[in-house]
Amino acid sequence: MAITIAGGVYFERCLTPGRSTLLGSGGRAAAALSLLSDQVTLHSFHPTERTLDAQYALGAYGMETVFHASSAVVGFEYLHPMSSPRISPVPLPIAGTVDVAGDVILRFGCLEGDFRVSGRRAIYDPQSGSAPKSFHNNGSKAETLALVLNRAEATLLTGEDDPARAAAALAQSDGANVIVVKMGAAGALIVEGKRHQQVPAYQSNAVDKVGSGDVFSATFAHFWGEQGQDAAAAADLASRYTAGYVEDRLLPLPAKAPEKLPIKPATKRPKVYLGGPFFTTPQLWIIEEARSGLLSLGADVFSPLHDVGFGPDVTVATKDLAGLDACDVMLALLSDLDPGTLFEVGHARAMGKPVVALIECPRQQDATMLVGTNCEIVDDLATALYRVVWAAA
Numbered sequence: 001m002a003i004t005i006a007g008g009v010y011f012e013r014c015l016t017p018g019r020s021t022l023l024g025s026g027g028r029a030a031a032a033l034s035l036l037s038d039q040v041t042l043h044s045f046h047p048t049e050r051t052l053d054a055q056y057a058l059g060a061y062g063m064e065t066v067f068h069a070s071s072a073v074v075g076f077e078y079l080h081p082m083s084s085p086r087i088s089p090v091p092l093p094i095a096g097t098v099d100v101a102g103d104v105i106l107r108f109g110c111l112e113g114d115f116r117v118s119g120r121r122a123i124y125d126p127q128s129g130s131a132p133k134s135f136h137n138n139g140s141k142a143e144t145l146a147l148v149l150n151r152a153e154a155t156l157l158t159g160e161d162d163p164a165r166a167a168a169a170l171a172q173s174d175g176a177n178v179i180v181v182k183m184g185a186a187g188a189l190i191v192e193g194k195r196h197q198q199v200p201a202y203q204s205n206a207v208d209k210v211g212s213g214d215v216f217s218a219t220f221a222h223f224w225g226e227q228g229q230d231a232a233a234a235a236d237l238a239s240r241y242t243a244g245y246v247e248d249r250l251l252p253l254p255a256k257a258p259e260k261l262p263i264k265p266a267t268k269r270p271k272v273y274l275g276g277p278f279f280t281t282p283q284l285w286i287i288e289e290a291r292s293g294l295l296s297l298g299a300d301v302f303s304p305l306h307d308v309g310f311g312p313d314v315t316v317a318t319k320d321l322a323g324l325d326a327c328d329v330m331l332a333l334l335s336d337l338d339p340g341t342l343f344e345v346g347h348a349r350a351m352g353k354p355v356v357a358l359i360e361c362p363r364q365q366d367a368t369m370l371v372g373t374n375c376e377i378v379d380d381l382a383t384a385l386y387r388v389v390w391a392a393a
Contacts (some may be wrong), residue, residue: 001226002039005030005218006100006115007127009044009054009067011075017208017380020251022057024074025108025127028211028251032241034061035252036222041102045070045095045113061252066223070095070112081209081382082293087111097138104225106217107140112355114138121378123148123221125213132157134174146178146224146231148217167191178231180220182213184297185263185389188239190232194215197232202260207386215245219253263390266298270392273348274303275341276333286333286381290358293385294331298391302327324348327393331384332357332375337366349373354391358384 007026013019023031029040046067047053055065071093076085082099095113105119109127115138122142126132132153135145147170149157154166158173167179167189181189187200219241223234237257244258246252272294277283294301302323308316321344323328330348332341334357348355348370355375359367367377376391378384 001037001222002041002103003033003037003221003226004041004043004100004119005033005108006043006098006117007108007214007219007324008074008110009046009058009110010111011073012210013075014078014081014208014210016080022054023211025125025211025217026110026312027213029106029108030063030065030219031058031061031251032215032218032245032253033222034063035255036219037226040064041066043068043098043100043115045093045098045110068095068098068113071248072112074111076210078210080289081207082296082385083289091332100388104221105142106212106221106225107135109133110210110216110326112132112306116140118142120144121225122146123217123225125149125217126153126157128153130156135176136174139286145174145176146180146220147174147176148180148182148220150182150213151184163189164191164196167196178224180231180235182216182253185386185393186265187263188235190235192231199232199236200262200265200275201238202240202258203263203390204243204247204260205383206247206380207383208380209246209382209386210250210268212242212246216242226382264393266393269300270329270389271296271300271302271327272346272388272392273327273330273353274301274333275324275330275344277338277341278305283333286335289381290331290385294389297385299388299389313377320344321347324353325351328352329353329388330355331388334358334370335360344374345370345375346373349375354388356384356388356391366385 008024010024026044026166040063042068075088078085093112097114102119104121106123107117118141121144123146124135125148158166158169160166163181179191190197214239216357219238225231240257242262304320308319
């Protein structure tokens with residue numbers, strides 16, 4: 001089995017959890033499949049004077065690399081895995097359009113250039129949250145085509161907010177044989193002709209989501225494109241592998257898919273109480289980041305800062321606790337061990353509500369009552385956001 005991957009190789013830096021890598025969508029996908037596939041060939045863009053460094057970095061995975069000239073390396077910097085990245089340089093380098101052919105080919109959208117691909121089986125991931133392009137936009141061709149994209153990209157390409165209607169529109173406009181619409185905690189919708197199936201997302205103990213879409217597309221391309229498995233079965237394996245990757249970030253992927261528990265689909269939008277102090281700039285910042293992240297995951301959020309604000313103590317306390325009573329679950333920002341938030345945690349547990357506590361530098365003595373009342377303690381923001389939404393479901 002062999003696969004050709006056409007996609008970007010980018011420098012990625014995350015402040016917390018801290019790491020720096022040279023991967024990007026193409027590099028990560030190729031590294032992911034380097035044990036699963038017999039032969040992986042990666043086409044990407046890179047400055048000529050720095051190609052040798054990239055070949056050494058990625059060659060350790062045993063892949064064949066073909067780099068096409070670019071004026072600079074694109075970089076992504078994240079404050080945390082749920083944050084919007086800062087992309088450099090500005091303006092972005094321009095690398096033009098390159099033709100790539102292969103029997104089975106996985107194509108990603110790129111920032112600095114474009115790959116015009118042709119193959120027997122093609123898998124296309126547009127990789128753009130603002131201006132995704134259709135597969136055939138640049139003249140790409142395939143005998144059999146699968147589109148793998150998230151719900152926002154499907155909506156941008158079709159104008160349809162409903163995933164099923166968006167998939168139907170993509171099948172008609174792009175002539176795709178298979179459409180996989182990723183829907184976060186709700187799993188993925190797979191449409192193949194008139195057949196509609198849904199596969200679940202799977203739980204993980206940690207969620208470091210940068211690059212999770214690359215791994216999903218890569219494993220789907222392997223099982224559907226190379227092995228010829230049913231599209232729904234391939235998507236389910238991709239979902240399992242992705243859950244394993246966001247937990248441990250180990251590459252290449254193992255031969256056996258991780259054993260994970262499926263996330264129970266929510267019957268309604270989860271309502272999360274966001275508890276935490278908001279008296280200093282760092283405290284206000286993390287409240288805003290947590291609220292934005294929860295909203296992006298499809299939760300309704302009651303935030304005392306946004307929904308009650310400041311005022312007389314009795315009024316604020318009464319309104320805050322009423323808001324907590326109306327929520328399904330609580331996210332407690334407790335790195336500062338704020339007394340008011342700790343009181344709210346006790347109230348939530350007395351009401352039988354699940355509590356996920358974010359404590360970035362936990363000490364055992366500080367967590368005694370939290371652990372003893374079955375609160376879940378997490379030490380990174382991204383994982384806390386996912387775990388609280390899962391707890392609500």
